[in-house]
Amino acid sequence: MTPAIAPDIAVARSHTAKRLSILDAAARVFCREGFAGANIDLIAAEAGVSRQTVYNHHGDKENLLVAVVREITERINAGVFETLATFPDKPIDLEAELVEFAVRLNQNCMCNRDGKFLRKLLQTEGERYPELFAGWREHGPAKTWAALAARFARLALSGWLDLDDPDVAARQFLALVNADLQMALIFGDTVSEEQLRTAASNAVRCFLRAYGKPRPV
Amino acid sequence: MTPAIAPDIAVARSHTAKRLSILDAAARVFCREGFAGANIDLIAAEAGVSRQTVYNHHGDKENLLVAVVREITERINAGVFETLATFPDKPIDLEAELVEFAVRLNQNCMCNRDGKFLRKLLQTEGERYPELFAGWREHGPAKTWAALAARFARLALSGWLDLDDPDVAARQFLALVNADLQMALIFGDTVSEEQLRTAASNAVRCFLRAYGKPRPV
DNA sequence: GACGATTTGGACAAGTCTGTCTAAAAAACT
């Protein structure tokens, strides 16, 4: 078996490596130059691959965009899921733990490279290829909001929070967390961890002033 | 005098009309297709003008982008300034008046066509032409935040609010107001006034739960 | 009706980009 499987794996490894390299370069270039301005020769060069190879792997330029979006969406969803699992369901110090959670959320989902790429691609090409992003639209933020809302609802039930509408609260939490980062995100600046922590801290303080309750027994 | 001025005015009127028509069409096309994808023939057609006229007015394609950004930035700044003047400095019913203010702010500044254009152009071309948007960056949102913060500080002084940091509160207010509109804004959907009002209402309720005080005497 | 400025439509060269094709080279497999 091994002699039959090993080559497949080897092929798959190099094949996949090139595939990822191309998707990576394509994401960078699409993001930097926009779809129309993206040059396939440049993508190939940045991927360290010949142009023909790009065409071999993904056919069309439009097809390449589809593949890029699919790839990034999957990575982001994984990151969101992973981070949501670290939500402080049974907190000791709710404020501190929410701040840490917010920092993780931003680092893993919004502020990393994938987040920046997806956000920009959405803005740039979202209207032109609505069907491309329709999936993300429903499975991405909507799912995130719902999951976060469920966590907040639980905290409300166990007496930590006083909420009317957990869905609204979840959206507001995310909005507050990004309040101080708007400019940096729009301009694609890199955000230092200190900025991230300050932003999260401000956000959580406001959130808990609005919805917090004294620590339950 | 009139015989000397009248023709100038008439010329200026038609000249200005065409100029605005071109800038308008250019904004639409740049926004839809990105800088690289924007076609000058298309801009001319949408402006109802010949291509040569576009070149007569603005010379270069890059120059045209500069003119578009300048024009839109000015319009937006005017809208922000005008709306800020309607801030409820001496409220009777603070919650209701803040909601109305938030709705106006979104209608006049964030959610109208100019706001959408500028936001998208910034995302698309902000990194490529940083000097182009540097002015906006400092004079736009920074000024808005500061002005709004000053209004909130006044409300705190007169006993309506309990604030640590008016600047943070101002950013949070704006973030909250947009919390429910994120998706629509990213995808360029049109936002109904009802959505706007609900969003503003949720935002103000949260904001006042965090920072509000019982009505002062 | 004549004049001056602006606008128009179309032609044009120069450049860029996509997507295909080829034959040669490299890599992987048996």
Place this chain on the structure above:
DNA sequence: AGTTTTTTAGACAGACTTGTCCAAATCGTC
């Protein structure tokens, strides 16, 4: 070592853009 698959480099046609040029047409004014 021999075979098969993938990759490469380069040439190529076709299409599309930008920016310029020019002669004809249009417009508002005198």
